[in-house]
Structure formats: C-alpha cells, structure tokens
Amino acid sequence: MKRIMMLGAGSLQLNAIRRIKEMGHQVVASDYLESSPGKKLSDYAVMADTFSYEETLEGAKKYDIDAIMTTGTDQPVLTAALVSEALGLKSSLSSEQALWVTNKKLMKEIFIKHDIPTVEQVFLKKDFIDIPFDPPYVMKPLDSQGQRGIYKVRSKKEVRDLIGQTLSYSRQDEILLEKFYENQEVTVSGWVRDGMVYVLTITDRVTFSSDEHIGVCLSHEYPTIHQAYLDDLESLTRKICKAFEIENGPIYFQFLIGQEGIMANEIACRIGGAYEDMTIPFVTGFDILKHQIDQVLGIRHPVKVERNNQVFSTQLFFCKPGKISDIKIDALKQEDYIMDIGVNYKIGDVISTTQNASQRAGYMVITGPDEERLTENISKAYDLLEILDEERNLVIRGKRFYR
Template sequence: MKQKKILLLGGSQQQIPSIKKAKELGFYTVTCDYLPENPGHKFADEYYNVSTTDKEAVLSLAKKLQIDGIVAYASDPAAPTAAYVAEKMGLPGNPYESVKILTEKDLFRDFLHNHGLNCPKAHGYTSCEEAAKDIEQFQFPVMVKPVDSSGSKGVVKIYSSSELKNAVEEALSYSRCGRFIVEEFIKKKGYQISGDGFSVDGKLVFTSYGNELYSGRNGTREYVALGEFWPSLLDPEIKEKVDSELQKLIKALHMKTSAYNIEAIVDENDTVYILELGPRNGGSYIPQLIKYATGVDLVDYTIRAAMGEDCSSLKMVPTVGCWSNYMLLSTENGIFENIWFDKKFKEKNLLNVYCTSTPGDVVHAYQNTTHSLGTMIFKADTIEEMQEITNNIQNYYRVIVKK
C-alpha cells in the first residue's frame, strides 16, 4: 500500500514536534519554507525551498507531490495557505475564506460584529490619515495593532490622538499586508485567557486554558506576552461561557476538524470577548504544555485531522498539576553567552528548555516575541508556588549576555 504523504508548512524549532509526530504516525513527511537552515527540515523525508505564504507556489508543489494532507502547525501566516491548498485539492481542511477572516484582525472584528458576537469597538485602516479622521469616535485608551501579526509584535496602547502617528508607523512595520486596526481597550477581570482547543466536524470537543502572563518590567510594555501558566483560574461557569462563545464562532465560520489557538478576555461585567481564534495550534510549545497538564496530545490529533483520520476519541480533560511555558528573554542587548538557572529550580521545577540562540549570537532586550530566545516549560506543586515563581522569575533564571 502506498505510504500517505503530508506537507508540513515550516521547519522552525517549535514546528519540530509536528514533523516528528507525522513520521511517528507512519506518514511520508515533506517540509517547505524559504529557510533551508531551519532545524525541522532534517527530521523530514524531503524539503523544498518554497515560501509558506506563497499560496500558488505551495499549491503547485502539493499537486506535484500528490500529497494526502497539509498542516500549518503553530503558524498564523501559513494557515491561509494550508486552507487554500486543501480546498483546491479536496483535502481535509477548513474553508479558506474562514481561515482568512481568522488571520486578519480587521476582517475578524467585522465578522464578530456582523454575527452579533461580543467585540470591542474596532475599525481597520491602511493609513494614519484615515485613522486620524475617526480617532475621536473611539474612547481612549485604544489599541493599535497590525491586522496580521502575533506575539505582541507592533501592538501599541495609546491614550490620546497625539500618539496615533507613531503607533501606526510601528503597527504597519509589522504588517505584511499594510493594514492595522484601532480598537477600544477592554479592562479585563483577572488573567487574560490563553490556550488551545479542538473541534471535530464543527463541534468544539476540547479546550484547555491557562492564565496569560504579561510584562511591564524592564521598560517593556505591560501587554507584551511572556507566557502562560496552567491550571486556569476561571470559574467553571465563565469557562462554559468562553466555550459557548467559541462554539458560536466555529459554527458561524463553518469550521471543521481543527486545532485552535485561543485568546480571550472576561471584562468586569463577566462579558466574554474572543480576541483571537487562530486556526492552528498555539506557539510557544502550548500543545506540549497541555500534554503535561492533561495527557492530551493535540499534535497527534492535528496530524490525524489533516490526513482525514478519525478524531472522535478527543474529549474534555481537566488539568492536573501546575505548569508554565515562559519566554527565554534577555533584559539587555549584547552577545549571548548562556542561561543561568537557580539550582533548586532546575532540579525541582524545570522540565524542558527550547533555546534558539547559541553562544556568540547577538540578542536584544525583550520588547516583543521577535526578541524571544525560545521557551522553557516548568512545573510547580501549587498555584501559590507557580505565582511566586512567575512573579519573581528573575530569581529563577537569567540570560547571560556580554556587552
């Protein structure tokens, strides 16, 4: 019998788990992107130098290879390409137009608004002049964001119209399509919700949420993501509200069998806002953290879904224990030397270190995830211990740089 072939878009370090899983499941694995030196490619059977955002080029490659499935694991920019190719070739996947909506913030906010789902006041623009005409209609503070970036890149919170120009310039510098949104700031209650989910035939069957950790130290903005910790501190009834909002959205978008990366906020009135429903697994090793927390292997289900295999065994599973994924970051510019870990923390808590830098590399003081040096995963015995570690992380690890 012919070995089934899967095309995996991207070969970065954090995409290695998907490549290894596809091999483990017995599929012939092909990777592509425009970075032949990416470490994931050496785990694949074949590699092609084709950009993951070039839909037509990837479609041409997929047809030539006669693939049976395609995956954009942990990659927002590649998700529309995977959906496009799957749709054109009649392979398992989500509707291309729906994936496009989910990966462009202005389209997504419009969709939420038009379908009666909770949404902050928001509007998309292509120039500062356009936004300046409308800006006084918004209630400050507002967030200015590129429509197509992730990881806090190009996101700026402003308190007056005089700050708009600089914010727009920064947002546009991170936008591939040259668009940004302005949206009113939502004052959240408790931690922001972050995690992954999975639907089977359009039904949300699994979600696992953590508590988003943000910066504000060392001159970074207070909304720059640092990581998450599990278990979620949400009340059970609020978790049900979040799941319900997600199910409405998944149904409205005609999504099928798919992994999602989820960002949501609960405001002071317990209103749930879905900020992001990324049509792909989470980055920063969220699926690996969820496996520690629940025993559920979302990477396995993602590969199986792409190959049209049965995913009906997936069910909701509670979190056991306390777990965190946390950015490896430098607080200063310099030359990377190594990472120092507190001895007790390293022995008792630390589980995995995924570092993308090697000694001698130039590193930058952390301002957004562009400056991340990777991710570590660690555990704690109690929520109190987890909060003590994450609130005082500088006592447990430091990136050592030479100036």
C-alpha cells in the first residue's frame, strides 16, 4: 500500500481519488477548503492552497507520502513537480518543465522559439504605453485557470480599465494580451511514453459564444468535426512535445482553428478537466488514469490503444440564476446512455450569474453508437435533468454542438 497526495479535492479529482483507493492505496487530499467532497472520500486531509509549494510540502512531509499528483487542473502541476523534487519522488516533469506549461509567458516564448504557430501577443504591465496590434484583444492572467480573469475587449481603454481585474487572478505583475482570432477550438488529449507521443482523442471544445464568457467551456464533442486537420494536429502535438522536452505522462493541448489555420492556444501536462479519465478509455481502451497513478509510483505499463466507433458528448452545463429548491437526477442515472453525471450544487444553494467556469452547475457524459442516437440521447437527458427553484427548471439546455 502506498500513500498518494492528490492536489485538489473537488469534482474534477473525485474519480482519481476513488481509483487510487480501489487500487489499494491511501489518499491524502489537499486543498484550501474543509468541505471539498474529495476529502470525505480520502484517508487523510490537508488544508493547503494547491498553488502553494510551501503549504503543500508541509502536508506531504506530515503524512510521509509516496507520490503526489493532480488531475483536471493546471496550476497544481507545478506544485506537484516542486514537491516531488524536494522529496525525491517520481515525476514526469521537472519543476522547470512544469513552470513552462503553467506560465503563459514562458509557454508563448517557447512556441515562438520553436516556430509553433500561435496568435500575435504582447505582455503588459499596468503602466503600459502602447499595444503593437489592433483590437479586438483577449486579456489573460499568466498563471490562472478556469477562465478566471479572461476578457475580450475592443480598445486600449478597455484594457486599462480591466487590467487590474485580470491581475487580481495572477501572482505576476503583467498580463498576456492576444490579438483575437475567430476560431473553433479543439483539444488533443494524449499520453507520452519515452518520447513517443500517442494521440488518444481530439475533441471539439465548445465555448460560450458571448464575449462576456469567452473561453468558458460548454461541452467536449467527439469526434471532432475538423477531420481535415487530424494529421496536422497530430504533427503539431508531437512538435510541441519535443519543444517542451515532454518525455512521459499525460498531455492536454488546446488549439484554435480559423481562417489562418491551426494556432496553438495553451498546453497542459495533465488529464483534462472534461472527465477524460472516463471518455478516453471508452473510445480507445487506454486507461489513462491508471497509467498516471502507476506512473507517479514508478510503475510502467505498455501503451495499448484499441479504437472503436463510439461517439460521446461531455455536457458541462450551467444554470440560470436562482435559489435551488430541488435537484432531480436519479432517473438519469438509470439511463444506459449516461456514462456519468454530477451536480456541483446542493439544495438551498444560490446560483449567481455566470462569470467563469467555477459557476458550472454540473456535467453529463452522454454516449451513443452513432451521431443520430447521440443527438437523441442528449435531448432525452435534458428532458430529465431538473435543477429547480420555486418556479422553474434553472438548467440551460445543451445540445450536440457543431453538428
């Protein structure tokens, strides 16, 4: 039996926590909330900010951990690498590499150095004087997650007005400002073993169409509609892995496809936050979560991929504002087309206006043998899904997007 520290104990880490325990190991769940659901499942709990190396290291030493990992979230990747180095634990990334893939300034600099296509950008401090390209722009923190602090703006004045808000989500003193690129986004999930890159799934990452919620994800749709770009996406994924010296572990790369072709948006070295730990095995037979858990323990398995013709939609649904009086999902759990479902709220909670991904109400992983059946299943699922206030169903209805 080994003791593994999980950075994060929210809904995105629950499957990993359960799997670690099923494999006969103990879990030390670490984040800054006492009420995180993962802590109720774990053997030990640590109160520590997952962004904080010092707090996390203290907890890791207290419980004498054998390994440390995270899933579904970006910034703790750096914390895990730093703690691994300090304690001599296994890690697929050095702390330097982890910084490259969690700090957007370093990430973009490597893109440019290695001729990886990306949108035009500049890094700005509060006292900036000029912007070297025309609007519209996209403002981003250098080291945040969950689309916090991201805004689409149309003038230099708007940048000045909002730069303080973007910086409030960062530990840096400057922001990333990109030239807006009209696009549809795709996500490449994969596994790297000794430098060999295995592309597992390529999905359409569908986001809110409104400027106010730019980048906030509504669904992941598999397979992608961008079949003409598959070879280019795989080639660019391998080029990025080489540029960032990624030799082992999970990858989760986001690309933008528009009139000027493919642009690399952001990359991460983790399992994605759209429940890819379930969907990747469903369509490839590759148990990426088990591979990651074993990898941090120093156990390696052959990579075997067996694709099938199944399709899926991971619906990451939101709700209209209101106070929840009832939640009805039991009927959905009985449907064979529902791989998994979860709600992030409870009765009595007040749902506010959507600002970023942290207001997501829940998720449904919906499957089907073909496009027609999947579309039908999504519609049936929303017919059954109810998150109610005193007067109405608050759920914002989704669909099979881009079809």
